[in-house]
Amino acid sequence: xxGTVLYGPGDIRFEDVAxxxxxxxxxxxxxxxxxxxxxxxxxxxxGLQPVDGPQHMGHEYCGTVVEVGRDVKTIKAGQFVxxxxxxxxxxxxHCKHGFQSSCEQREFMSGAQASYARVPLADGTLVATTExxxxxxxxSLLAVSDVLGTGWYAANAARVQPGSTVAVVGDGAVGLMxxxxxxxxxxxxxxAMSRHKARQELALxxxxxxxxxxxxxxxxxxIKETTKTVGADAVLECVGTNESMHQAINAARPxxxxxxxxxxxxxxxxxxxxxxxxxxxxGGPAPVRRFLPHLIDLVLTRKINPGKVFDQVLPIADxxxxxxxxxxxxxxxxxxxx
Ligand SMILES: [Zn+2]
Numbered sequence: 001x002x003g004t005v006l007y008g009p010g011d012i013r014f015e016d017v018a019x020x021x022x023x024x025x026x027x028x029x030x031x032x033x034x035x036x037x038x039x040x041x042x043x044x045x046x047g048l049q050p051v052d053g054p055q056h057m058g059h060e061y062c063g064t065v066v067e068v069g070r071d072v073k074t075i076k077a078g079q080f081v082x083x084x085x086x087x088x089x090x091x092x093x094h095c096k097h098g099f100q101s102s103c104e105q106r107e108f109m110s111g112a113q114a115s116y117a118r119v120p121l122a123d124g125t126l127v128a129t130t131e132x133x134x135x136x137x138x139x140s141l142l143a144v145s146d147v148l149g150t151g152w153y154a155a156n157a158a159r160v161q162p163g164s165t166v167a168v169v170g171d172g173a174v175g176l177m178x179x180x181x182x183x184x185x186x187x188x189x190x191x192a193m194s195r196h197k198a199r200q201e202l203a204l205x206x207x208x209x210x211x212x213x214x215x216x217x218x219x220x221x222x223i224k225e226t227t228k229t230v231g232a233d234a235v236l237e238c239v240g241t242n243e244s245m246h247q248a249i250n251a252a253r254p255x256x257x258x259x260x261x262x263x264x265x266x267x268x269x270x271x272x273x274x275x276x277x278x279x280x281x282x283g284g285p286a287p288v289r290r291f292l293p294h295l296i297d298l299v300l301t302r303k304i305n306p307g308k309v310f311d312q313v314l315p316i317a318d319x320x321x322x323x324x325x326x327x328x329x330x331x332x333x334x335x336x337x338x
Contacts, residue, residue, distance in 0.1 A: 001016070001017060001018075001019045001114060001115055001116060002014055002015060002016055002017065002114065002115070002316075002317075003015070003017035003056055003057075003058075003111060003113060003114030003115075004056070004057045004058055004113035004114060004316070004319045005017065005054045005055065005056055005057065006041075006044055006051055006054065006055045006057050007051070007054050008047075008051050009044075009045065009046060009047030009051070010045065010046075010047075012045065012057070012319060012320045012323045013320070014317050014318075014320065017056060017111075017114065019116060020111060020114075020116050020117055020118035021118070022067060022068075022069045022118070023118065024069060024120060025069035025070045025071035025072070026069055026071050026072060026120065026121050026122060026123065027068070027069045027072075027118055027119065027120055027121075027122060028065050028067065028068045028069065028072060028075055028081075028119045028122035028126065029065070029066050029067040029068075029116055029117070029118055029119075030061065030063040030064060030065050030066065030081060030116065030117055030119055030126075031063050031064050031066050031115065031116055032061055032062075032063040032112065032115055032116065032117060032338045033062050033063040033064065033080070033138050033141075033142070033338070034063075034139065034142050034335055034336065034337060034338060035058055035060060035061055035112050035113050035114070035142070035316065035335075035336045035338060036060050036113075036142055036147075036310065036333060036334060036335045036336055037113070037319070037322050037323060037326055037333065037334045037336070038059065038060055038085075038146060038147070039147075039172045039173060039174060039326070039333075040263050041057055041058075041323070042323070042326060042327055043263065043265065045323050045327060046327065048265055049265070055110070056110050056111040056113075056114075057110065057111070057112075057113045058109075058110065058111055058112030058113030058114060058117070059085035059108065059110060059112055059146065060085060060112060060142060060145045060146040060147070061082075061083060061109070061112040061117055061119075061142070061145055062080070062081065062082040062083075062138070062141045062142050062144075062145055063080070063117075064078065064079070064080055064081070064132075065077050065078060065079045065081055065122075065126075065128075066116070068122060069122070072122045072123055073123055074123045074128075075122045075123055075126050075128060079128040079129075080128065080129045080131075080132045080133060081119075081126040081127065081128050081129075082126070082127055082129075082141055082142075082144055082145055082292060082296060083119055083125045083126045083127070083145065083289075083292075084100070084101070084109075084125060084145060084146070084149060084286075084287075084288035084289045084292065085108060085109045085145065085146045085285075085288065086100065086101040086103070086106050086107075086108055086109070086285055086286075086287070086288070086289070087103070087105075087106060087107045087108075087109060087119065087120045087121045087125040088100035088101070088103035088105070088106060088121060088124045088125055088287075088289050089103055089104070089105045089121050089123075089124040090103075090121075090123070090124030090125070090289060091124060092104040092105065095124065095289075098287055098290040099287045099290075100124075100287045100288075100290060101284065101285040101286060101287040101288070101289075102284075102285075102287070103121075103124070105121060107120045107121070113316065113319060113336060114316075114338070115316075115338045124289070125289065127289075127292045127293060127296060129141075129296065129300065133300060137299060137300065137302075137307070138307070139307025139308075139310050139335055140299040140304070140305055140306050140307035141296065141299055141307075142307070142310075142335065143177070143306035143307050143309060143310070144288075144292065144295045144296055144306065145288065146286075146288065147173045147174055147177050147306070147309060147333065148177045148180070148181075148295055148306040149286050149288030149291050149292070149295065150174050150177065150238075150261050150286040150288065151174050151175070151176070151177025151178035151179075151180065151181050151236070151238070151261075152177065152178075152181040152286070152288075152291050152295065153259065153261060153286035153287060153288070153291065154174070154178045154181070154236040154237070154238055154259040154260070154261040154283075154286075155178055155181035155182045155185055155187075155234070155236055155259060156181075156185075156259065156291075157257070157258075157259030157260075157261075157282035157283060158234035158235055158236050158257045158258060158259030158282075159234055159257040159259075159280065160181070160182045160185040160186075160187050160233075160234045161185065161186065161187075161233075162185070162186030162187075162188075163186065163187075163188045164182070164185075164186070164187045164188060164189075164233045164234050165187070165189040165191070165227055165232050165233050165234070166182040166187045166189065166190045166191065166232060166233065166234045166235070166236065167191040167193065167212075167223050167232040167234075167235045167236070167248075167251045167252075168182070168190065168191065168192050168193060168203075168208075168235075168236045168238065169193050169219075169235065169236065169237050169238060169239060169244050169247055169248045169251070170193070170236075170237070170238030170239040170244060170262060171192060171193065171194030171195075171196060171199040171200070172238060172332065172333075173309045173332050173333040174238040174261060174262070175192070175193075175194075175203075175236065175238035175239075176192075176199065176203055176206055176309055176332070177206075177306055177309065178236040178238055178259075178261075179192055179203050179206040179207055179208050180206040180207060180304060180306060182207065182234070182236070183206060183207025184298070184304065187207075187234070188209075189209050189210065190207055190208045190209050190210070191208070191210040191211075191212055191223060191226065191232065192204075192208035192211055192212070193211075193212045193213075193214075193215070193219055193247075194211060194212075194213065195213045195215075198311070198332070199332060202308065202309070202332070205308075210226060212226070215243070215247065216243050216246075216247055217247075217250075219247050219251070220250040220251050223251040227253070230253045231250075231251060231252050231253030231256060232251050232252055232253060232256060233252070233253060233256050233257070234252070234256060234257050234258075234259070235248045235249070235251050235252045235256065235257070235258045236248075236258075236259050236261070237258055237259065237260035237261065237283070238261055238262050239262040240260075240262025240263045240264045240265055240267065241262070241265060241266065241267070242266050242268060244262060245260060245262075245264065245267045245269070248260065249269075249273075249274075249277055249279060249281070250277075252279050254277070254278045254279065255278065255279070255280075256279055256280070257279065257280035257281075257282070258279060258280065258282075258283070259282060259283060260281065260282075260283030260284075261283055261284075261286055309332055309333050310332075310333050310334065310335040311331055311332045311333065312325055312326075312330075312331035312332075312333070312334040312335070313334070313335045313336075313337065314334060314335070314336055314337070315336070315337050316336040316337060316338050319336055322334035322336060
């Protein structure tokens, strides 16, 4: 089998790798229907996160189960399944509270930019559809696995409610999914912060009502101006830099909430700043498993079309070009055909 391996900054290869096999009795092996490149894959690709030795990439997936371990009870070979990038037993106290991404048995998926992948804790991690979905729904089902689940969590953590005024920091795929989520949750105003034409258009299509092109303090000033100096009820932080995190906190009104899902790189928050900000903060790796049944249903009934966020489709053998295109912001998100 061939798979995607990152050797170091800018060095991504599609090459022979060991075929995945059942390592624990709770594992499943799936044949990928499609896979994709995540914004978070760009951190090590850009050299902003250390790479200790060759790394088998890919954590977003949907496909057909081909084999299960002997302790797997509910998931069966032949089923079409979608899972999260964080595996979970779905039975421990954290899972029961809806924070499956902090499951006591959590592992982070890898190796999914390939034809086959191993999924640990199959029963708790995977959700099966009742029938094999139509081909044209595959991009949207794949999006549910991480990018939509993460955007959804950002809106959920930011406590978006019907009538809310929402600001979304970051116009990457997750930010755009955050716009979609806020719209579904009934937000009245959704301010997308973006300076890229194509991304602004997709944000508007997904439900944004306003576009703010300024960043940092100027971006915050624009949000204040457009909310009668109050600030937003809910802010979705979908970048992870020090500037974007401060921008998100400052754009919320006192008592407002920030859902932060951008993996932090160099974010430093001052205690006094937090104290006087007087805002709710919840973030972290999205507990996508909590939202999977609902999001899969929204896709299968064609109420949402998150798959539109994939503006580049490549055969998986060209995965290196996909990383390059996303790195250079020529593509929002790349789907890889397997
Ligand atoms: Zn658990």
